[in-house]
Amino acid sequence: MYAASNLTEQRFAQSHGLSGAQLPGPHLVSSYKAGRAVYAEGDAIDKCYQVATGAVRVYRLLSDGRRQVVSFHLPGEMFGFEAGSNHRFFAEAITETRLAVFGRRSMHERSQELLDIALAGMARAQEHLLVLGRQCAVERIAAFLADLSDRQGGVRQLRLPMSRQDIADYLGLTIETVSRVMTKLKERSVIALRDARTVNIMRLDALRSLCH
Amino acid sequence: MYAASNLTEQRFAQSHGLSGAQLPGPHLVSSYKAGRAVYAEGDAIDKCYQVATGAVRVYRLLSDGRRQVVSFHLPGEMFGFEAGSNHRFFAEAITETRLAVFGRRSMHERSQELLDIALAGMARAQEHLLVLGRQCAVERIAAFLADLSDRQGGVRQLRLPMSRQDIADYLGLTIETVSRVMTKLKERSVIALRDARTVNIMRLDALRSLCH
DNA sequence: CGGAATCTTGACCAAGTTCAAGCGGTGTGG
DNA sequence: CCACACCGCTTGAACTTGGTCAAGATTCCG
Structure with a gap:
């Protein structure tokens, strides 16, 4: 996927004082320049992310180029988990961004937290449906x-x-x-x-x- | 909430051959006439449901009466879990409908299945965002x-x-x-x-x- | 300072809404 | 058993919101 070599990575101290749900265990922080992809449609889902600084957009494209941004993610917010084994959306850093990256292991270990995050994501999307629809x-x-x-x-x-x-x-x-x-x-x-x-x-x- | 006394309830045999995710454990089947509420905005979330026969609409209302239907649920499909402790949507039987009802206990016992369902719900809502937005x-x-x-x-x-x-x-x-x-x-x-x-x-x- | 992106503004246009009338099936009462 | 009213659906005509196209303004940077 995206080689670690061109990223700034470092150990990330636990308990960072960020708002939003927290997953435990050691993980990395990666830096992304403005506009850089975090993942693309079709990529395997094996990580999830928490914004440390910056902002991320998650979107989908239609074949004729129309784009629907599904969500923005601000510092403290988690993103990157979807149903199935492959991403159906794109995620990109909007500005210079630093992300805490969680691997597959810490994801599986704490499915309760993930459930809360998934439910929050569903609520957010459904709230947005009201906005777009009505x-x-x-x-x-x-x-x-x-x-x-x-x-x-x-x-x-x-x-x-x-x-x-x-x-x-x-x-x-x-x-x-x-x-x-x-x-x-x-x-x-x-x-x-x-x-x-x-x-x-x-x-x-x-x-x-x-x-x- | 909705008194069990005016519902047709009965033991529901496990493993029913319905499509969609299955939760284990004994549970009940309730019948709903066309138009009847399953839950309302503000109700406590303490159950979830699987459509046996019929169909359900889940929706939200704006103060001026505009309505956004968030999802329809057909036989085999699960619905009724949301983030937080109270419903922010309404659910109603569209036609004569029978629902398998799962209690709080079987929900907590199987958070892995719930996670899959929540992720599927999120995917469905996000897919729908593309339709409404673009x-x-x-x-x-x-x-x-x-x-x-x-x-x-x-x-x-x-x-x-x-x-x-x-x-x-x-x-x-x-x-x-x-x-x-x-x-x-x-x-x-x-x-x-x-x-x-x-x-x-x-x-x-x-x-x-x-x-x- | 110059050039490119990004954003704003205006004039026109089109997709979808609103308003209104008519259709067709269904249920009810005379 | 028919007449009639009701409800959900369809259709038409006028209208409105937001989109399209095109031209400027502003900001960002080299």
């Missing part, structure tokens, strides 16, 4: 920003690691629509934009009420 | 019909237990669009409709190529 563009963006804020402990100053294209492919929209909605939210002073990647949530209540 | 109406309907066919072992004669409204709420469309697309597929002789609920897949290859 919410309009503004609601999608609002839900996205509110979710990002929540996942960082309710911060109001968001640094978006992902591009407009990533957001569009996550929300089932186009970059133009994402951009227009951001502008509209800015005009209504629900958010402020220092630059495209730096969002300041000015009225969290207004943002939440847009999520329905 | 496919047009015809592709959604085609994917839906092909999926139903697959889940029944590739049969070409489908009896749809669910209404057009259920399908619409599953695919993020309106009943009118579902109806129009069905008509269009019929005109192209990809399918034949004896009546609204009986679909005959005439050209499975054509249907699949519409799914992309």
Whole structure:
């Protein structure tokens, strides 16, 4: 798969103070440059990952190039386990990223933790179904920003690691629509934009009420 | 929750020849009339279910009444476990339905099987994200019909237990669009409709190529 | 400073929704 | 047994949201 030789790897001390579920046992940390693949569709599933720093996108492609981003993963969050023995999604580092890597052994040893993580992943995906199936563009963006804020402990100053294209492919929209909605939210002073990647949530209540 | 007294309950012989994952141990079978709730949002999660006969819809509601059907469950399929301790979805029998009910104990005893089921559920939801996020109406309907066919072992004669409204709420469309697309597929002789609920897949290859 | 990406904005367009009417089977009461 | 009302489904016409295409603005970097 991806040779360890071109990665920065090192022992990873247990109990790191990261949020999210923890798997025990010694494991490695690998560094990924922005845009680098963590795994590809078809690769064998033999590891799982926890983001230490940076961000990861997991997505699928249609034959004609349409892309659906299934999830983003922020520091502390686990990803990389799927049903079956081979990946059906792609995972890539969005920015410079460091990942804690867990091998097959520590996965099998702690199936209870894995169950919790799998159930959380299912819940997340099902929540997202509601957004894609039944919410309009503004609601999608609002839900996205509110979710990002929540996942960082309710911060109001968001640094978006992902591009407009990533957001569009996550929300089932186009970059133009994402951009227009951001502008509209800015005009209504629900958010402020220092630059495209730096969002300041000015009225969290207004943002939440847009999520329905 | 739902009192056992108004249910038909009986001992359920193990190893029933149903497709899908099996959990061991004695359990009960309950009967549900069309439209009856299996559980509601907020109910404690203390059981899980396997469809014996009939069909179940699992869905979520927005405050303004918009509904997103997250999944349908056909004979042999398991449902009812979620992250956390309380349901965040509703589950209802679509038609007259019989369910095998598993208690908390048999759930905890076999977390490995549960893990597989949870991972399968996650995969299913993520697959559906692609449909809702990136496919047009015809592709959604085609994917839906092909999926139903697959889940029944590739049969070409489908009896749809669910209404057009259920399908619409599953695919993020309106009943009118579902109806129009069905008509269009019929005109192209990809399918034949004896009546609204009986679909005959005439050209499975054509249907699949519409799914992309 | 120049060039490439990324993002924003505008004008037009199309897919799907909304609204409204009609169809067809089913069940009920006269 | 028929008339009628009801429900789920289909169809048509007008409309709206978001997509497409194209042109600028901004940022990021070498």
